[in-house]
Amino acid sequence: MAKYGLLVFPERCTGCTACNIACASHNQLGLDVSYNRLEFLEKGTYPYVKMEILPVQCQHCDNAPCVSVCPTQATYKREDGIVEIDADKCIGCKYCMAACPYEARQLNEKRVPEKCRWCPEMLEKGEQPACSATCMNEVRLFGDLEDPNSQLNKELAKHEVYQLLEAKGTKPSIFYVKK
């Protein structure tokens, strides 16, 4: 069984938001809903400043607070590592929204807190999730963390990486290359 993960190369990101648009169009999202966002960070002091752009989305945490708190198992962790939501089981308590440290959850029109699903329907066809597939600079390397020969594991071995809010103990499945 695969265990999916993502490696992000922030220094390659130009901030074009193609990933965001591809995601919205693939998932048919409304105008006020977005499953992935770009966070813009200013670093340094004038005149020595630079901008860093970080794509942020659901981290598909291995120790996901949203999974632990969901009363009906509407939010659950699949064997392949994807944190999925079964809208038919969701009572709309929004506990997952309050508990997610990454602000990944977005309430939809049906009052279900949705988020990035890593497009399982694309993965079944052997394709990349919409965001990774569309990125012109290959900022998002999606792959199998359990396959030692995957491109993802090779790149992970090459770079020094970090995860977002590691101290919260959520064990995200997304890694960021250190600059």
Place this chain on the structure above:
Amino acid sequence: MKINKWTILSAAFILFGLAGAANIFIHGEHAMGTTNKIPWGILIAGYEYFVGISTGLLLVAALGYVFHGKAIIPIGKSLLMFAIFSLISGFAILLVELGNPLNFIHYFLTPNFTSPIWWMAPLYGIYLLLLVTLTVFVVRGNQALIRPFAIMTAVSAIVALICIGFLFGFIIARPYWNGPISPLYFILTSVFSGIAMASVIAFLQERQKTRANFESVKFLRMLSLSMMGVMGVIYIGKTFVGLYGQVPGKYESLLALLTGPLSFNYWVLEISLAIVIPFVLIVSARKLTAIKLGLAGLLSLTGIFFMRFNMVIAGQITPLKVVKNPAEETVFNLFSVTWSEWALIIGGIGIMAMLHLQRELLERIIKHKPAAELKRHGDVTL
């Protein structure tokens, strides 16, 4: 059914609440002040508020029925009744706050035992069942059963409060809520709201002007002042620990309360209304009458509502700063409350008031006695 100006006012409150509920059902989350950044709003605070009053009232009543507190027994039946009414109001508000209550069947089909929200239903269910049973025994005068059931109900109330404490305390994402003291905080603040409500109830019962009621007022005065002291310690503790440690997230939320966007709510509507003014009112009264105690209780009850609201919002008002340096300047998340949400809170008050006004009818049903007979025996007290 008694119909007077109070019944009409309560009915108007309930209708207003229903209008708010209808608006939320039709327009969904758009009719609420909640956002993706502040997913829990005033309705969660309202739910906490009403169930807090319920469990608090029960714990005050337990002083009478478990520890033989003579000053509580004369108002004990009313405390229990109001505990039931308040719980019903809390549940009614929660039902509207839940986005998809029809999926509730999965509560039983696919339960998640690690979720405090899952535990809320069985724990509050048991509490309600025990509370109703205890009330029936008290109304019917089944002396032998009152004490054991009062003990069981009090234990179930405390367990349920601990669960609400976990509900917030477990959330590592929100440092203002996260922590081991959360269950204790909920127990103490709920007892405070129970004492405040009991003070109002003592006033409502003042018409009897019995010696026993005078004892209740005296005892509640002592309880109120002690609890205000305890609350003072909690506030001082929370404030100093928050300021001293400057823990990211917790510190900013505290600043939002002390000097930021929640400061009016905090100083005027919470601290002053819940504690300072009632405290002054009680200690300055040369002879504390039921009306002054009732007024102090009413002010506290209003302030405690904002205590709940501020606590819920303060936990979410600080942005999560997923990638930003936690020390960077904080721009607080915006919060708002819509008319529909206020309508539901007012509707909750209406439900409580209406049920109270129909108490005679309820007691008649519990006792299986016709109204005329009840009146003859002088059983109806309120």
